[in-house]
Amino acid sequence: MGLKWTDAEEIAEKLYEQHPDQDPLTLRFTRLRDMVCGLPDFDDDMKGCSEGRLEAIQMAWLAEYEEADD
Numbered sequence: 001m002g003l004k005w006t007d008a009e010e011i012a013e014k015l016y017e018q019h020p021d022q023d024p025l026t027l028r029f030t031r032l033r034d035m036v037c038g039l040p041d042f043d044d045d046m047k048g049c050s051e052g053r054l055e056a057i058q059m060a061w062l063a064e065y066e067e068a069d070d
Helices: 008-018 029-037 051-069
Strands: none
Touching: 008 029, 008 051, 029 051
8 A cells, every 4th residue: 555645744754865965945935746656656636735734744753853853
């Protein structure tokens, strides 16, 4: 079973693994959406994408990113 828009934490972990030096706060939501859709395990409909879901992914990714800096 693939990742869905609701899997914010798992998506964030995958994005951090692929882009460990990327500060997620510098990304536009359109770029973040494209990055999520480009994940090999991602399998959801674009209609499920919303600003709230992208923000949840961004905040989860930020937590991963900041944890690595500590």
